[in-house]
Amino acid sequence: MSEKQEVFFRMRDIVKTYPLGDEETVILKGINLSIYRGEYISVLGPSGSGKSTLMNIIGCLDKATSGEYILHGSAIDDLDEKELAQIRSREVGFIFQNSQMLPKLDALKNVELPLIYAGVRPKERAHRAEEMLVKVGLKDRIHHTPNMLSGGQQQRVAIARALVTHPTLLLADEPTGALDQTTGQQIMDLFQELNDDGHTIIMITHDLKVAKHAKRVVNIIDGELTESSDAEEVTFA
Amino acid sequence: MKNLLNKISGAFTMFTESVSMSIANITQNRLRSFLTILGIMIGVTAVIALITTVSGVSTSISDSFTSMGAGTMTVAVTGNDMQAGLTTENLEKITELDDVTGVTPTVAATITVARNGEYESDISLSGKNDFYFTTTDAVSRGRTFNPIDIDTMARVCLIDQDMVDEFFYGVDPIGETIYLNSLNFTVVGIIADTGESITEMVSGTSDIYAPYTTVMKMNDATLVTSITVYVDSASNSDAVETEVGDYLDSLFSYEDDTYTITTMDSIQETMDSMLSMMSALLGGIASISLIVGGIGIMNMMLTSVTERTVEIGLKKAIGAEPAQIQIEFLIEAFLLSMIGGVIGVVLGIALSAILCNVMGTTFTISYSAIALGVGFSAAVGILFGWSPARKASNLNPIDALRRM
Numbered sequence: 001m002s003e004k005q006e007v008f009f010r011m012r013d014i015v016k017t018y019p020l021g022d023e024e025t026v027i028l029k030g031i032n033l034s035i036y037r038g039e040y041i042s043v044l045g046p047s048g049s050g051k052s053t054l055m056n057i058i059g060c061l062d063k064a065t066s067g068e069y070i071l072h073g074s075a076i077d078d079l080d081e082k083e084l085a086q087i088r089s090r091e092v093g094f095i096f097q098n099s100q101m102l103p104k105l106d107a108l109k110n111v112e113l114p115l116i117y118a119g120v121r122p123k124e125r126a127h128r129a130e131e132m133l134v135k136v137g138l139k140d141r142i143h144h145t146p147n148m149l150s151g152g153q154q155q156r157v158a159i160a161r162a163l164v165t166h167p168t169l170l171l172a173d174e175p176t177g178a179l180d181q182t183t184g185q186q187i188m189d190l191f192q193e194l195n196d197d198g199h200t201i202i203m204i205t206h207d208l209k210v211a212k213h214a215k216r217v218v219n220i221i222d223g224e225l226t227e228s229s230d231a232e233e234v235t236f237a
Numbered sequence: 238m239k240n241l242l243n244k245i246s247g248a249f250t251m252f253t254e255s256v257s258m259s260i261a262n263i264t265q266n267r268l269r270s271f272l273t274i275l276g277i278m279i280g281v282t283a284v285i286a287l288i289t290t291v292s293g294v295s296t297s298i299s300d301s302f303t304s305m306g307a308g309t310m311t312v313a314v315t316g317n318d319m320q321a322g323l324t325t326e327n328l329e330k331i332t333e334l335d336d337v338t339g340v341t342p343t344v345a346a347t348i349t350v351a352r353n354g355e356y357e358s359d360i361s362l363s364g365k366n367d368f369y370f371t372t373t374d375a376v377s378r379g380r381t382f383n384p385i386d387i388d389t390m391a392r393v394c395l396i397d398q399d400m401v402d403e404f405f406y407g408v409d410p411i412g413e414t415i416y417l418n419s420l421n422f423t424v425v426g427i428i429a430d431t432g433e434s435i436t437e438m439v440s441g442t443s444d445i446y447a448p449y450t451t452v453m454k455m456n457d458a459t460l461v462t463s464i465t466v467y468v469d470s471a472s473n474s475d476a477v478e479t480e481v482g483d484y485l486d487s488l489f490s491y492e493d494d495t496y497t498i499t500t501m502d503s504i505q506e507t508m509d510s511m512l513s514m515m516s517a518l519l520g521g522i523a524s525i526s527l528i529v530g531g532i533g534i535m536n537m538m539l540t541s542v543t544e545r546t547v548e549i550g551l552k553k554a555i556g557a558e559p560a561q562i563q564i565e566f567l568i569e570a571f572l573l574s575m576i577g578g579v580i581g582v583v584l585g586i587a588l589s590a591i592l593c594n595v596m597g598t599t600f601t602i603s604y605s606a607i608a609l610g611v612g613f614s615a616a617v618g619i620l621f622g623w624s625p626a627r628k629a630s631n632l633n634p635i636d637a638l639r640r641m
Binding site: 059 | 516547
C-alpha cells in the first residue's frame, strides 16, 4: 500500500530536560521515531519512563528542548503558543484517560467544542458532531449530559470529540485506564475500526495487554525508545 | 478576501459561543454570581441615585430662580461720607433706567408687636413699596400697599398667618389695629403662606410688612441701603448691571466700595457650582464602592480560573488559542459587571425618583448618569477581569491536565 509508505511524522534526537533545583533532569534522551500514515502504534512504558512527556511533545502541548519534530509538514520546534494551538486544532485528536467532558454541556456540545475554536459555523458544527457520535455508536445519547452517561459512553464521546476535526493523528493516553475489562475491550475494538478506516493512532499505555492491540509497539524505558517490529514479540518486565 | 471573511465569521461564532458559555457559568454558580454582581449593583445604584437626585435639586433651584424673575439683581449701597445710601429721588432715577421694570427698596427693623395686652418682641418687619407686590403673590387676603400709602408714610401693615393666630384669635384682622413698637397700625392684608420658597431662602422671611417709608421713619432713617432691581428680561441683566453701576459711580464720585451689585445669575452660578461640586464629591465616594465591586469580580474570576484549570487545559489541548481562552474569561467578567450595572441603573433611577418625590424636587432621568453607570461597570469588568483572564490564558495545558 503506497499510502502507508508516507512518513508524515518524524522525530529526530528529541531531548527534553526539566530544571530540578539547580540541576537539569533529562527526561527524554534522544528519541527517534517515524510513523507512516495509517499506522496504529503503542508507546509502552512504566510510569516515570518519560512516556507522558513524550505524549505532550507528540501532541504539541509541549516543545522539546532540542531535536527535530516534523508533523504533517510543520516543524513544531519553531512554533509559538498560538501556532501550536492551531496545529493541535488541525492535526491532533486527544483522547485522555478520563474523558474530560464539560459537565454542563450535552454530548453534542462537547463534541462540537473543538469546532468552536476552529471557527466552524453552528449548523455545520452540529452536523459534523452528530455524524461522529453516530460513528462511535451513541446515536441515541446525543443530548445526554455526562452524568447520564457511563464511563465507556463518556470515552466514546471523547473519541468522537477527537475525530470531529478530522485530525491526521489520534493521540490516546491510557484510553482504557479508567474502564472495566469489557468496556475497555469495546473501546479497543472501536480503535481497531478507526484504524481500519485509515486513521493514524498513537496510544500511550503502561499495560502490555492494551499495547498489544496496536500493530506496532515501541517501548520507552528511562527516556529511551526501543522498537519491536512485531507486537507479538514484545516482552516487558 | 474569502479567507478574511472566514476568519471574521469564525471569530463571531467563537464570540457568541463564549457569551453563551459565560451565561451558563454565571447561572451555574447562582449564589456566588449574585453576590459578585451585588457589589457592582450597589455601586452603580449609588452613583445614579446621587447624580440624578442632585441634578433634580439643581433643576428645581434654577426653576425657582427663573420664576422669581431671571435677571433680577440686588444692590447693597454703603455710599460715601456725603451720602450713605439712596434717596427716594435716586430710586426714581434707577427706575427710569432702560430695561428696568421696577425697584423695590428693602428696609428692615426688629420690633415688638402688641395688641389687647398680648405682646411679642423680636418680630421682623420689612419695609417694601407698592411695586414689590406686583412681583409676587404674597398676599392671600386683603389689599397690598398703594402709592399713597408710600407717599404718606401710612401706618398700614400686612401680617402673616402666625401673627393672625397669635393676636387675632377668632377675629377678622383686616381693618383691626395692632401696635408695632407702640405705634398703631391698621392691618390691611394677610401674607400668603408660600412655604419654603427660594425667595425666602435668599431674602429671608418677614413676619410683618409695612410701607418702606413708614419703616424708615420708625428707624429714623432717610436713606435706603438695599434695593432689588427688576429687569424686563434676563438677557438685559448685564446691560442693566452696567447702567446701575454707572449711575451709582457718578452718584458717589467714583469712590471705591460704595456699593455691591449681586445678580440672580451670579447667585445661581454659585449655587450651580456648589451643587456640581457636591455631585462630583458624592459620585466619587459612590464610585469607591464600584471599585470594591470590581475587586469582588476579580476575586470570583480568580477562583473560577483555579476551579476550571482542567477545563482550561482540555480546551487548550483540543485547539483553543490562549487569546480565545482569555476572551472567554473576559466576557464572563464583563457580563457579570454589566448585569450588575444594568440592574444598578434601574434601581438607581427608581431610588432617585422616590428621593425626588420625597424632597419635592424635579425628577429627570439623566442620560449622562446612565451612560456613566453602564460605562463604568463595563470598564470595571474589563479592568478587573483582565488579570484573571490573562492567568487562564497563560495556564500550561500540561500542568492543567495533570490534575485530571
